[in-house]
Amino acid sequence: MTVDVNRENPLLSRFEGRSPAMQVGIDIVKRGAIIAPVAILVGTLIWGTDGGASVALGLGLILVNMWLSAWIIDVTARISFAALAGGAMFGFLIRLSIISAVVISVRNVSWVDLVALGITIIVTHLGLLFWELRYISASLAYPGLKPGAGLASNDHSTSPKESVSS
Secondary structure (H helix, E strand, C coil): CEEECCCCCHHHCEEECCCHHHHHHHHHHHHHHHHHHHHHHHHHHHHHHHHHHHHHHHHHHHHHHHHHHHHHHHHHHCCCHHHHHHHHHHHHHHHHHHHHHHHHHHCCCCCCCHHHHHHHHHHHHHHHHHHHHCCEEECCCCEEECCCCCCCCCCCCCCCCCCCEC
């Protein structure tokens, strides 16, 4: 990833190249797909078939939410830093509104167990984020995932070649 620096207005600077946010987002979605069968089975055992369906709905909502978050950051970072800030802020509001709208629209449907759905949304969201923390690199040499870590196929497994252009 490189930064195209705008000396006149730093807010118009932008990122170019591979996005660490998208790399992390895809890795989170892959981890969610790994836990989905187990979570749905547990939901079915605890709450019956309605619980299993509600867990599946909750997992789907969270995985779409994670991917959409990464996509918004990826797209807006290529426009400008100002667009990135706006995308992060308004993207959060839009994604929260989508989750709320789905929950409100299915709350009276016969196959939805609201307790199972609510627990799934909260636990899965936090659980996937904390699980992903183990694989995040806090280094400018390897932004995104640690080298060799994670499930994403395009991880940084070679020496860092990314630079900041001036």
